[in-house]
Amino acid sequence: MLEARHVSIAGRLTDVSCTLRAGEVTAICGPNGAGKSSLLEAMAGLLPVGQGAVTLDGSRLGDLSLQEKARKIGYLPQEHTVAWDVPVRRLVELGRLPHGDRRSEPVDAALAALDIAHLADRRAQSLSGGETARVLLARVLAGEPEWILADEPLAALDLGHQLALLAHLRSAAQRGIGVVLVLHDLAHAMNHADRVLVLDSGNLVADAAPDDALSKERIQQVWKVTANWIGDRGKMALTA
Numbered sequence: 001m002l003e004a005r006h007v008s009i010a011g012r013l014t015d016v017s018c019t020l021r022a023g024e025v026t027a028i029c030g031p032n033g034a035g036k037s038s039l040l041e042a043m044a045g046l047l048p049v050g051q052g053a054v055t056l057d058g059s060r061l062g063d064l065s066l067q068e069k070a071r072k073i074g075y076l077p078q079e080h081t082v083a084w085d086v087p088v089r090r091l092v093e094l095g096r097l098p099h100g101d102r103r104s105e106p107v108d109a110a111l112a113a114l115d116i117a118h119l120a121d122r123r124a125q126s127l128s129g130g131e132t133a134r135v136l137l138a139r140v141l142a143g144e145p146e147w148i149l150a151d152e153p154l155a156a157l158d159l160g161h162q163l164a165l166l167a168h169l170r171s172a173a174q175r176g177i178g179v180v181l182v183l184h185d186l187a188h189a190m191n192h193a194d195r196v197l198v199l200d201s202g203n204l205v206a207d208a209a210p211d212d213a214l215s216k217e218r219i220q221q222v223w224k225v226t227a228n229w230i231g232d233r234g235k236m237a238l239t240a
């Protein structure tokens with residue numbers, strides 16, 4: 001379990017408490033500036049919490065070594081920048097750093113999962129935006145973390161790759177991995193998450209099943225948009 005207890009970060013989050021469970025896909029939603037990235041960074045142990053604590057299976061993240069944290073938590077930031085112009089395969093292999101190996105099996109599996117095996121020999125800085133996003137997520141998967149925390153992982157992806165990635169993350173959750181995704185697309189959150197956290201101005205205003213957290217009343221209240229859900233469960237669309 002990955003837990004936030006009364007976490008406050010000045011100007012970013014106010015007294016946020018939540019419990020994320022392994023084996024579930026949790027979506028974090030909210031308007032721009034609501035605190036989604038801040039919460040994800042805090043849950044990854046990358047942003048110091050001013051007050052409160054984040055714990056992983058009962059241990060404060062701050063008490064774990066960097067290597068332990070990196071083995072357990074794979075984090076994909078919102079910005080998709082590649083600092084080194086190395087071949088794609090080498091970049092994905094960097095996901096193995098916390099384990100001190102370059103085992104080919106998880107690297108090959110990550111390249112296949114993100115449909116980038118054909119790019120393995122390309123220089124990383126020669127890729128398109130969506131290809132870069134998939135390579136950076138492959139680096140996270142190659143580390144075989146217990147938790148995958150990804151900030152808007154679908155933003156640069158075409159529809160086919162979005163759905164393929166969501167299916168892959170769903171099967172990871174079924175294998176017991178904790179999957180936490182910041183999502184702007186509320187339909188993806190509605191259709192693919194087990195649970196949705198809604199943030200508004202740094203406050204956690206919902207922590208519930210998708211149809212409760214993303215009710216039309218909540219969307220009106222938080223996003224100030226009058227919208228309706230249409231379609232069948234699992235394939236719903238939002239009209240506004």
Ligand SMILES: Nc1ncnc2c1ncn2[C@@H]1O[C@H](COP(=O)(O)OP(=O)(O)OP(=O)(O)O)[C@@H](O)[C@H]1O
Pocket residue numbers: 011012030031032033034035036037038039
């Ligand atoms: N490094 C920082 N220093 C101070 N304030 C920050 C910093 N980063 C973000 N903030 C502020 O904290 C609040 C929450 O930002 P955050 O990036 O967590 O929001 P978000 O919900 O992820 O937004 P978006 O949807 O726009 O990516 C915003 O008001 C933002 O301006």
